[in-house]
Amino acid sequence: MRHRPSGENIIGFESVGLRYGLGSEVLQDVSFVMPAGSFHFLTGASGAGKSSLLRLMFLGLRPTRGRVVLFDKDIAQTRRYELPALRRRIGVVFQDFRLLDHLSILDNVALPLRVRGVKETEIKKHVPELLAWVGLAEHLHAKPPTLSGGQKQRVAIARAVIGRPELLLADEPTGNVDDHIAMRLMYLFEELNKLGTTIVVATHNEQLVTRFSHHPRLHIGHGIVRKVSP
Amino acid sequence: MISRHSDLPLKGDATSRYMPWLVALMVFLSAVAVASAFAIQTVMTRWDHDVSGTLTVQVTPVPGDGGEALTEDRVRAAIDVMERTHGVTAVHALDKRQMMALLEPWLGSTDVVEDLPLPRLIDVTLDPDAHVDLAEAGERLSRTVPGASLDDHRIWLSRLIDLSRTIQWLAVGIVVLIGAVTSATVVYATRTGMAVHREVIEVLHLIGAQDDYIARQFADRAFALGFGGGLMGLALAVPVLTAIGWAARRMEGGFLPHLSLPLVGFIAIGLLPAAAALVAMVTARSTVHGTLARLP
Ligand SMILES: Nc1ncnc2c1ncn2[C@@H]1O[C@H](COP(=O)(O)OP(=O)(O)OP(=O)(O)O)[C@@H](O)[C@H]1O
Ligand SMILES: [Mg+2]
Numbered sequence: 001m002r003h004r005p006s007g008e009n010i011i012g013f014e015s016v017g018l019r020y021g022l023g024s025e026v027l028q029d030v031s032f033v034m035p036a037g038s039f040h041f042l043t044g045a046s047g048a049g050k051s052s053l054l055r056l057m058f059l060g061l062r063p064t065r066g067r068v069v070l071f072d073k074d075i076a077q078t079r080r081y082e083l084p085a086l087r088r089r090i091g092v093v094f095q096d097f098r099l100l101d102h103l104s105i106l107d108n109v110a111l112p113l114r115v116r117g118v119k120e121t122e123i124k125k126h127v128p129e130l131l132a133w134v135g136l137a138e139h140l141h142a143k144p145p146t147l148s149g150g151q152k153q154r155v156a157i158a159r160a161v162i163g164r165p166e167l168l169l170a171d172e173p174t175g176n177v178d179d180h181i182a183m184r185l186m187y188l189f190e191e192l193n194k195l196g197t198t199i200v201v202a203t204h205n206e207q208l209v210t211r212f213s214h215h216p217r218l219h220i221g222h223g224i225v226r227k228v229s230p
Numbered sequence: 231m232i233s234r235h236s237d238l239p240l241k242g243d244a245t246s247r248y249m250p251w252l253v254a255l256m257v258f259l260s261a262v263a264v265a266s267a268f269a270i271q272t273v274m275t276r277w278d279h280d281v282s283g284t285l286t287v288q289v290t291p292v293p294g295d296g297g298e299a300l301t302e303d304r305v306r307a308a309i310d311v312m313e314r315t316h317g318v319t320a321v322h323a324l325d326k327r328q329m330m331a332l333l334e335p336w337l338g339s340t341d342v343v344e345d346l347p348l349p350r351l352i353d354v355t356l357d358p359d360a361h362v363d364l365a366e367a368g369e370r371l372s373r374t375v376p377g378a379s380l381d382d383h384r385i386w387l388s389r390l391i392d393l394s395r396t397i398q399w400l401a402v403g404i405v406v407l408i409g410a411v412t413s414a415t416v417v418y419a420t421r422t423g424m425a426v427h428r429e430v431i432e433v434l435h436l437i438g439a440q441d442d443y444i445a446r447q448f449a450d451r452a453f454a455l456g457f458g459g460g461l462m463g464l465a466l467a468v469p470v471l472t473a474i475g476w477a478a479r480r481m482e483g484g485f486l487p488h489l490s491l492p493l494v495g496f497i498a499i500g501l502l503p504a505a506a507a508l509v510a511m512v513t514a515r516s517t518v519h520g521t522l523a524r525l526p
Binding site for chain 1: 440443
């Protein structure tokens with residue numbers, strides 16, 4: 001794992017604005033930094049722009065204005081061919097999972113390794129291990145459409161962490177699971193965080209944020225992001 | 231190569247249903263064009279071989295009473311001149327019966343032509359190694375024997391060879407054109423496939439796939455479809471070409487030399503499915519790269 005010494009910033013936003021098409025700005029003037037190795041919650045009402053902010057972080061969108069710096073690279077200046085290398089350092093749990101319905105969950109979780117050219121023997125070893133850890137050992141060959149929402153969510157999380165990313169962006173990762181599993185997943189994130197992964201969890205589950213209130217939180221309201229310290 | 235891992239569900243695409251047939255047709259047409267080009271080559275070589283080394287002297291018949299005897303004298307004089315020419319090994323005048331036999335396939339019943347004032351022909355065989363000044367010989371012949379002229383087969387032969395060569399280039403052009411059409415179809419099919427699987431491609435990108443990771447999957451699929459279709463086309467072409475060759479062999483009346491395909495021809499046709507597969511693969515790959523490069 002390539003982890004930088006904590007203290008250095010892994011993400012920096014400077015006066016970032018975002019609008020979709022010709023609509024009004026979803027995000028206005030967003031500025032913050034996240035040190036490497038930190039753990040942040042991202043909160044805000046539904047429609048506030050949490051997913052949009054994450055999309056900017058995983059390079060799924062470019063800002064309409066302002067500057068986004070990721071791993072010391074100004075995103076505005078990165079070329080298309082440089083994106084895959086950056087994205088491999090980021091794991092994403094999408095709010096809508098984005099699993100590939102025609103692939104088994106084993107193959108879904110193996111994807112980040114396959115695109116990196118990891119050997120099949122390695123894949124056959126690590127992927128079932130991780131899936132067993134998230135409680136899906138029985139479903140290795142099932143296709144996502146046959147799984148429950150909570151099971152899909154765990155597949156999505158497994159896919160996000162299998163590549164040992166430096167930055168993990170999780171969009172409502174506990175939205176569809178019961179409390180017990182939610183806690184288990186949060187402990188997984190904490191564990192990864194201890195190993196050096198920078199974590200951002202977007203959620204509107206206030207209970208969860210309160211329970212893990214030792215982590216700082218960024219709150220989005222009216223297009224503005226403000227820091228709520230623990 | 232064909233069974234490499236693929237994340238994109240390309241097997242179920244409509245492309246999988248029509249592409250092999252299309253490539254089959256293209257390979258079939260290419261095989262016909264290639265076979266024609268090689269068959270023409272064989273014919274040309276034989277013409278060259280058959281006709282070089284022979285010349286024809288033509289003596290115009292003298293009209294009127296006693297003309298026949300006079301013509302006969304001139305034929306004899308012409309034979310005499312040719313026999314004394316350096317490099318000539320044999321001189322042989324065709325008699326009226328042989329002439330009729332030659333003309334029969336074209337004019338039918340010989341009774342009709344019996345009375346026509348036909349020119350008399352004399353076959354002259356040359357020593358293939360000797361250098362003969364044909365222009366000088368022809369001039370001497372015309373000077374000595376009125377109404378006699380030397381007809382150099384090589385003149386019309388060269389025109390025939392020119393024509394054949396044009397037809398060969400045409401065949402090459404047809405094959406190139408077929409390749410271009412196949413390529414264009416693959417471009418279209420690939421773009422359609424990319425639109426259908428837009429979301430999967432986006433996910434692959436977001437988890438760090440390089441463009442080539444995606445391009446390779448389309449390329450592998452195109453190769454498999456192209457090769458399968460190509461083999462079908464070949465399976466179709468072989469019996470058809472065999473039948474044409476067989477029919478031509480029965481038809482040929484001495485004028486068309488034996489039609490056959492040289493070994494290189496068989497090899498070229500045998501390689502067509504692989505060529506089609508390669509064209510499809512390269513096209514698909516560059517189409518994916520081109521399309522992805524235009525994304526933001
Ligand atoms: N692709 C899009 N095109 C146009 N508008 C969009 C798009 N995605 C999001 N929006 C708009 O941007 C705003 C923020 O959406 P976003 O999905 O970021 O909210 P969110 O905070 O993640 O909400 P939730 O908690 O419900 O997931 C919303 O008003 C939404 O309508
Ligand atoms: Mg959201």
